[in-house]
Structures are given as structure tokens and as C-alpha cells.
Amino acid sequence: GAVVSQHPSRVICKSGTSVKIECRSLDFQATTMFWYRQFPKKSLMLMATSNEGSKATYEQGVEKDKFLINHASLTLSTLTVTSAHPEDSSFYICSARDSLMNEKLFFGSGTQLSVL
Amino acid sequence: AQTVTQSQPEMSVQEAETVTLSCTYDTSESNYYLFWYKQPPSRQMILVIRQEAYKQQNATENRFSVNFQKAAKSFSLKISDSQLGDTAMYFCAFGLTGTDYKLSFGAGTTVTVRA
Numbered sequence: 029g030a031v032v033s034q035h036p037s038r039v040i041c042k043s044g045t046s047v048k049i050e051c052r053s054l055d056f057q058a059t060t061m062f063w064y065r066q067f068p069k070k071s072l073m074l075m076a077t078s079n080e081g082s083k084a085t086y087e088q089g090v091e092k093d094k095f096l097i098n099h100a101s102l103t104l105s106t107l108t109v110t111s112a113h114p115e116d117s118s119f120y121i122c123s124a125r126d127s128l129m130n131e132k133l134f135f136g137s138g139t140q141l142s143v144l
Numbered sequence: 145a146q147t148v149t150q151s152q153p154e155m156s157v158q159e160a161e162t163v164t165l166s167c168t169y170d171t172s173e174s175n176y177y178l179f180w181y182k183q184p185p186s187r188q189m190i191l192v193i194r195q196e197a198y199k200q201q202n203a204t205e206n207r208f209s210v211n212f213q214k215a216a217k218s219f220s221l222k223i224s225d226s227q228l229g230d231t232a233m234y235f236c237a238f239g240l241t242g243t244d245y246k247l248s249f250g251a252g253t254t255v256t257v258r259a
Contacts, residue, residue: 135189
């Protein structure tokens with residue numbers, strides 16, 4: 029099956045610094061990628077949808093200046109958490125939509141962000 | 145906006161027995177997809193089964209099967225012959241077809257398989 033690689037798997041940073049998370053589709057082209065946030069034992073909350081070559085679409089309540097999303101190529105999307113604070117600590121998951129297998133989403137393995 | 149409801153926060157089942165997870169959704173659309181995803185302790189999201197709304201036949205994938213009732217907007221998952229490796233959080237998800245495609249997830253049901 030299709031593989032989505034997400035890095036890093038875990039990151040610890042100081043308050044006020046920025047953190048970048050990468051999401052790559054390894055064996056398919058992903059015209060659309062999605063970024064989710066998940067709190068412990070809770071559901072996935074969609075943060076934003078990114079389409080290759082265009083600006084991301086953010087869900088209501090998500091600060092676009094804090095969570096910068098770039099989808100520069102058909103295989104790579106990045107999420108940058110800017111000026112991170114302890115309340116940004118969470119598990120972040122990306123998923124990619126295979127343009128040839130429209131309804132299927134493939135998920136990365138997630139990134140646990142801890143802000144001290 | 146579409147909403148997905150999973151009313152069972154936790155379920156426990158004896159190994160080799162059957163468990164059924166419920167899911168209801170709300171939409172005014174007629175073309176959509178429904179999914180069940182599994183998230184084990186590793187936290188990797190794994191697709192268990194999917195159903196196209198236009199298909200009346202219920203999807204089946206080995207020990208996993210669904211009961212799709214379109215009029216009732218219900219989409220339950222049955223796990224037969226439960227195995228210890230089935231222990232995970234299970235999410236029901238809804239997705240529209242077309243360019244506005246994105247998944248809405250239910251709150252999840254934690255399934256524990258007992259030896």
C-alpha cells in the first residue's frame with residue numbers, strides 16, 4: 029500500500045521556538061494533504077487542508093499564522109508551529125490523498141510535540 | 145457540516161468473540177464514503193474498511209464487516225473472532241466525494257480484547 033512518511037516522530041522544544049514537521053508521500057503523488065491534531069484518547073481534529081501549489085485552507089478556530097503549512101511539491105507538505113507554547117503540545121498527524129485513488133487517505137505515523 | 149457520532153466510548157470483548165461498534169452520521173448529501181479506521185497503541189492510523197454510499201451491499205474485509213443503513217444514516221462495524229491485536233481505538237469517518245473531499249471523524253471507541 030501507499031506510504032506516508034512523517035518526521036520527526038517526537039520533538040521537544042522550548043517555549044517560543046518554532047518547529048517544522050514534514051510529511052512525504054513516498055510512492056504516490058498527493059495533490060491534497062491534511063493536517064490533524066489529536067489529544068490523548070480523543071478524536072482527530074482537522075486543522076487544515078493543503079493543495080499543492082496553493083495556499084492552505086484552515087478550519088475555523090485554527091490560527092494560520094501560528095500553524096504555517098506549505099505544500100510545495102506533490103510529495104511534500106510541511107507544518108511549522110511558530111513561537112510554540114505549552115498549549116501547542118499535542119500529537120500531530122498528516123494524511124495524503126492519492127490523486128489516482130481518490131477516496132483513500134494514507135496517514136503518517138504522527139509527531140508528538142512537547143513544548144516546555 | 146457533517147457530523148459523525150460514536151456513542152460507545154469503550155467496549156470490551158473476550159478473545160474469539162464478536163463485538164459491534166456503532167456509528168451514526170448526519171449529512172444532506174447522497175454521494176459519500178464511510179470508513180472505519182483503527183488506531184492501535186502505536187498511534188498509526190490503519191484503514192479497516194470502507195463503504196461507498198451508492199453501494200447497497202455491505203463491505204466485508206476478512207473478520208471485519210459493516211452494516212450500512214443509508215436511510216437511517218447508520219454505519220456499524222462488526223469484528224468477528226476478536227484477536228488480541230484488535231485492541232485499539234476505532235474511529236468512524238465520513239468523507240464527501242469530489243474536490244471538497246476531507247474526512248470528519250467520530251469521537252472514537254476504545255476496544256479492548258481480553259485473553
